[in-house]
Amino acid sequence: MADDYNKSNVDGVISSDVNVVVENTPRTRSARASYYDVLLRIIGLACTFIASVIVGVDKERKIIPLKVTDSLPPLQITVIAKWHYMSAFVYFLVSNAKACTYAATSLVFSMMAKNIKNNMALLVLVILDLLIMGLLLSASGAAAAIGVIGLKGNSHVQWRKVCDVFGTYCRHMAAAVVLSLLGSFVFLWLVVLSVLNLQRNSK
Numbered sequence: 116m117a118d119d120y121n122k123s124n125v126d127g128v129i130s131s132d133v134n135v136v137v138e139n140t141p142r143t144r145s146a147r148a149s150y151y152d153v154l155l156r157i158i159g160l161a162c163t164f165i166a167s168v169i170v171g172v173d174k175e176r177k178i179i180p181l182k183v184t185d186s187l188p189p190l191q192i193t194v195i196a197k198w199h200y201m202s203a204f205v206y207f208l209v210s211n212a213k214a215c216t217y218a219a220t221s222l223v224f225s226m227m228a229k230n231i232k233n234n235m236a237l238l239v240l241v242i243l244d245l246l247i248m249g250l251l252l253s254a255s256g257a258a259a260a261i262g263v264i265g266l267k268g269n270s271h272v273q274w275r276k277v278c279d280v281f282g283t284y285c286r287h288m289a290a291a292v293v294l295s296l297l298g299s300f301v302f303l304w305l306v307v308l309s310v311l312n313l314q315r316n317s318k
Contacts, residue, residue, distance in 0.1 A: 152225050155305050160218035162298035163251070167211040169291040170198045175284040196281040203257040204288070210254035211295055214247050214302075241309040244302045251299035258292050 175196045180189035198204040221240065265285055268276035278285035 149225070152305065152308055153222065155301050155308070156218055156222040156225055159298050159301040159305070160215060160222060162294045162301065163211045163215040163218060166291040166294040166298065167208055167215055169287050169294070170204060170208045170211070173198050173284055173287040173291075175281045177280055179280065194280075196277070196284045198288075201261055203261045207254045207258040207291070207295070210250050211291075211298070214251050214298060217243065217247050218298075237309050237313050241306055241313070244305045244309065248299050248302035248306065251295050251302065255292050255295045255299065258288065258295075262288055262292065 173196075177194050177196075179192050179194050181192050182189040198208060221243070262278075262285065264274055264276075265281075266276060266278045268274050
């Protein structure tokens with residue numbers, strides 16, 4: 116009788132401990148996933164915000180001598196490089212501004228609902244993160260393509276390189292493109308994290 120009683124007590128303790136571990140483990144993982152989600156959204160917000168500011172304030176003025184004839188002295192022409200002179204850079208700035216706004220909004224939502232157990236809410240976040248990631252990648256690709264032409268030119272269509280003249284302007288644009296690409300990879304990791312959360316919640 117004593118053995119049976121002790122055995123039942125031991126079994127009961129083990130069963131209770133197992134239940135505690137099983138119940139606590141998902142909560143720990145959910146808190147950890149929520150921490151990484153908030154951290155990644157802060158990084159994405161910072162990258163897209165800084166990229167938008169760099170492009171928005173990027174401006175360079177140069178005085179270029181233009182020689183008309185050999186007998187006359189060269190003319191001094193003032194040339195200004197701004198982001199809104201190229202449609203690709205306009206698209207780049209608008210895309211990063213939209214991504215920054217979305218990152219701030221989703222950050223607030225993620226901080227208010229740390230333990231999201233609704234699969235539909237996670238699915239909406241996955242779709243929105245994918246859209247922002249694609250938007251940033253397309254904008255970065257367009258800006259990088261124009262940047263390569265500005266850096267090396269294109270002899271086939273007689274497009275001259277301009278980064279040898281507007282060096283500071285081109286370096287600022289290159290830094291903004293790198294930050295935007297980093298922001299797109301941040302949203303990619305957010306998609307991966309959300310998919311893992313969906314997989315765990317479906318079990």
